[in-house]
Amino acid sequence: MPDPVISLEEVHDLATRILLHAGASAEQARAVADTVTNAERDECKSHGLFRIPGYVKSILSGKVNGHAVPEVHDLAPAVVHVDAKLGFAPLALEVGADALEAKTRSQGIAALAITDCHHFAAVWPETERLASRGLVAFAFTGSNSFVAPAGGTKKLYGTNPMSFAWPREGHPPLVFDQASSASARGEIQLHQRDGHTLPEGWAIDPDGNPTTDPTAALAGAQLPFGGYKGAAIAMMVELLAGALIGDVFSFEVTERDNGDGGPPTGGEFMLAIDPGATRRDGASAAMAHAETLFAEILSQDGTRLPSDRRFIARERTPIEGVSVVQVLYDELQTLLPAS
Ligand code: NDP
Ligand code: PYC
Secondary structure, rough: OOOEEEEEHHHHHHHHHHHHHOOOOOOHHHHHHHHHHHHHHHHOHHHOHHHHHHHHHHHHOOOOOOOOOOOOEEEOOEEHHHHHHHHHHHHHHHHHHHHHHHHHHHHHHEEEEEEEOOOOOOOHHHHHHHHHHEEEEEEEOOOOEEEEOOOOOOOEEOOOOEEEEEEOOOOOOEEEOOOOOOOOHHHHHHHHHHOOOOOOEEEEOOOOOOOOOOOHHHHOOOOOOOOHHHHHHHHEEEEEOOOOHHOOOOHHHHHHHHOOOOOOOEEEEEEEEOOOOOOOOHHHHHHHHHHHHHHHHHOOOOOOOHHHHHHHHHHHHHHHEEEEEHHHHHHHOOOOOOO
């Protein structure tokens, strides 16, 4: 039997109804449903509907405040703080984006520190949102302790994604968004669910031996991408999304986590730059110059720009809908209110 195919409207409706039934407020549920729907729209399966059971568990366990109303605090002329009040990240990010944009336009460069949030999503939505408004943007967040430091064999760092987005005139922004581990943990979980072995180099087992078995990898430690270079990025993300903004490191998240399988409790750090403020001839000159780099890249066979895969999917899925693997579809039905 082929897997069910549902429309993006059905994805949003399903996610919203499940989250409301679990006890989320209308605004928290809407913001998470938007994020999950956008992940499905762009075929980012490891952070779409797959995450809904974890979101639900974290409300039911009491770890997440499903009714949180994020609070904005002004810390400095170029620094804004959003206290997510232990809610999910998407609503805090929406609120923070407006404040970050305003500060960036007035100061040229500004930072957003989000604390006490639960981030269980891809990170490109927050940088793409800022770049769609004409700003260059960076975002960094930690997770649980999953990744061994360079040379080590025990979990320490989170999978610690970072995203960068560059605005373009006449095109959607250029965005990359990547874990600092060889893969996102969600990708290993999808391999486990679907009965696939892992590529080599993603993980080691609990004895520190290389493994391609997803179950052994989840019990052992993930590896940073590119050895010590990825490990340095993971460490930087810990420092930016932890010590710099007054939140926890990934190993501290894990020490405190209640093990509900939901999102980690931690911080996120964002930086935004107004390209109209960093050169005397203005933002359009920066955009035009960047386009020459993108053209050079694409002049070589076999290349593409980061985010192009998502933008191609984004054209297709509103028409064709998205496929949901049967086992996940069935699990999601059990999370709906009884009719
Ligand atoms: P991938 O390795 O799949 O992709 C990383 C980036 O590389 C993407 O921007 C992708 O663009 C780009 N890319 C891939 N192939 C090419 C290519 N051939 N040429 C140019 N660019 C390319 O991502 P990860 O597995 O590292 O991470 C997956 C997701 O997991 C991310 O969205 C990340 O935010 C999320 N995550 C979230 C965490 C959290 O704590 N919230 C923790 C860890 C990961 P494209 O999208 O177009 O393919
Ligand atoms: O896929 O590594 C991951 C991840 C961690 C938290 C959310 N996603």
